[in-house]
Amino acid sequence: MGWCVRVAVAVPVPVCAIITSRLENLAMESDTKPNHTMMIEHNIPFNMQNDPSRARFSCCIVWTPLPVVSWLLPFVGHIDIAREDGVILDFAGPNFVCVDNFTFGAVARYIQINKEKFSMHKSEEEYNLVESGRNQNQNQNQTTWDSALRKSTQEYQHRTYNILTCNCHSFVANNLNRMEFEGGGWNVVNIAALILLRGRWVSTTSMVQAYAPFVIIFFAGITFGGVHFLTFLAFFAFVLVGWYLLGTYCFKNFIKL
Incomplete structure (x- = not known):
């Protein structure tokens, strides 16, 4: 055994x-x-990845139609800006910036900002130089996307919202100027032109939903109002656009940024 x-x-x-x-x-x-x-x-870097189903638009300016106003003037809408992780920051009321809550509905149009247009990231060597007290002058103006948004958010949490003098366009312009995007100089007029001319539609459905009320009201107005409706529409557009043009370029600091 x-x-x-x-x-x-x-x-x-x-x-x-x-x-x-x-x-x-x-x-x-x-x-x-x-x-x-x-x-x-x-x-995997989360930035530069958009997910409309979750309302995530990384480093984007976002736009959606406004009730009534956009039904008459489809180029006018509500605009705001999103963080690197895609969460939208929305200045839509006095002393209040909404986080991850786009007030007037889903995003219909957006434009993604090319972060190479401005200096945002420091190299590891530059961080070490700043921490050691050297090269501070060269890097003190460099900032990240989220840190710029954080500073503007803190500022606008103490601003009184006014659709005519301090609105969502002012908030977005403030952020881009803080980052010196394309040299700065942003205001409510060129921000509106930027999203109008360079904005991308989230989908064909978004485009149809944005323009459908205007088309319906326009043809109904022409049918029942004729020239009177066209006169009213032209006058409304002239007053609204003229207000922002005068307030931006003729009366400095009248429209807050």
């Missing part, structure tokens, strides 16, 4: 060791793969 035990112990030991080693390797591989996958997914 002793011999049998010795054989049973002596012979299978190397085999058991090999099998055990293989099993350990398989277990390590099965543990490593999910972790590696999670690491890859975690390290």
Whole structure:
């Protein structure tokens, strides 16, 4: 019996060791793969990735129609700006900036800002120089997208909202000027022109929903009002656009930024 035990112990030991080693390797591989996958997914930069279904528009200026006003003038709407993670910051009331709550509905149009247009990121060496007290003058004006938005948000949380003098366009212009995007000089007029001329529609459905009320009201107005309706529409557009043009370019600081 002793011999049998010795054989049973002596012979299978190397085999058991090999099998055990293989099993350990398989277990390590099965543990490593999910972790590696999670690491890859975690390290994928979230910026520059938009997801309209979740209302995420990374580093974007976003636009949606306004009730009544956009039904008469479809180029007028509500505009705001989103953080790097895509969350929208919305200045839509006195002393209040909404986070992740676009007041007047889903985003219909957006324009993604090219962050290469302004200096935002420091290299690791530059960070070390700033922390050590050197090269501070060269880097003190550099900022990140989110830090600029944070400063503007803090400022507008103490601003009184007024659709004529301090509105959502003012908030977006303030952010872009803080980042010196394309040299700065942004105001409510060129911000509106920017989204109108360079904005992208989220979908064809968004475009139809934005313009459908105007088309219906326009043809109804022409049918029942004729020239009187066209006169009213032209007068309304002239007064609204003229107000912002005069307040921006003729009376400095009248429209707040």
